[in-house]
Amino acid sequence: MxxxxxxxxxxxxxxxxxxxxxxxxxxxxxxxxxxxxxxxxxxxxxxxxxxxxxxxxxxxxxxxxLVSAQRGLLGYFRRTHRNVRDDPDPSMDSTAALALKRLKAEAPRALDSFVWYALAERLAAKGYWAAWMLDHVIARCPHPTQRVDGEVVGRCGSRLKFRPGVGKLEGVCAKCPHEHGAVDEALVEYIGDIYRASFDEEMEARLL
Known part of the structure; x- marks a missing residue:
């Protein structure tokens, strides 16, 4: 970060x-x-x-x-976890370590911001309170900027600014607000793609 x-x-x-x-x-x-x-x-x-x-x-x-090593993000997670919580849960660190290993294996080029959101979603799915993580990340634009053989290999990564939308605030690319526009749906979709690629719930269920 x-x-x-x-x-x-x-x-x-x-x-x-x-x-x-x-x-x-x-x-x-x-x-x-x-x-x-x-x-x-x-x-x-x-x-x-x-x-x-x-x-x-x-x-x-x-x-x-913008892209840290797996060990880098885990170190940041551990430090932030203890700064935020008076009673940090050691098992949450272990779960985060395993989740980051899978996330970085599936999305090695993904910006820290996107990996962090996917990690928070994974920890929440495992029953941990992870809402605090949303205060320790900068939302960034997921708009594709580079493709190789049809595959997206580059994302904008600009900070988001927020403007009034219909019944809510919507995230807009600060660098290219007119070209990229509101990116809320694209952000949710991209993080979901990373999450699903990293955690195959059906396979996990078969292994239990």
């Missing part, structure tokens, strides 16, 4: 409040958004007892990523 929810994409560790300014030469050849990040400051991961820490992350420069 990035912006106000940024964490180390490999471990899920929090990032330092102090920014580093390595100079524009470090950003040469990088995408514009990465180059800009280096110019405005980059942070480093800070070791945390709730994440699976690797010494190789020490001193790494990052402002987070």
């Amino acid at each position: 990035i912006e106000e929810l940024a964490h180390d994409p490999q471990s899920g560790a929090p990032l330092s409040s102090v920014k580093n300014y390595p100079g524009p030469e470090v950003g040469e050849g990088l995408a514009d958004v990465q180059t800009q990040a280096y110019r405005t400051g980059v942070r480093t991961p800070e070791q945390h007892p709730l994440v699976e820490w690797s010494g190789t992350r020490e001193g790494t420069l990052t402002n987070g990523e």
Whole structure:
């Protein structure tokens, strides 16, 4: 994840409040958004007892990523779980770990935002209170932006802004509001696709 929810994409560790300014030469050849990040400051991961820490992350420069590793999202989940709840449930961590393994196996390129929503749905289906997770994710636009052989391999990923709809607020792509429009239904459909691909309920029932 990035912006106000940024964490180390490999471990899920929090990032330092102090920014580093390595100079524009470090950003040469990088995408514009990465180059800009280096110019405005980059942070480093800070070791945390709730994440699976690797010494190789020490001193790494990052402002987070839109797609984190499985271990990164799990570390973020564990930290957030304990920040939100006075009585965290250890079994919820274990269930989340198994669910993330399946989600990342089926949708390795899916943005953290979409995986997080699918994870919340899975935990709720398993009987856990997961509503708190909705306050710790940034809703993003799922509009397809790149296809290869008919398969969608890229999503917009812009933050959503919300405008009054019929009897509710509707999410609209902040970057391309006119081209992408309201994306609520597309978001629900895409997260549902990820969920169904990761958790075959009929097969699970046969195994019980």
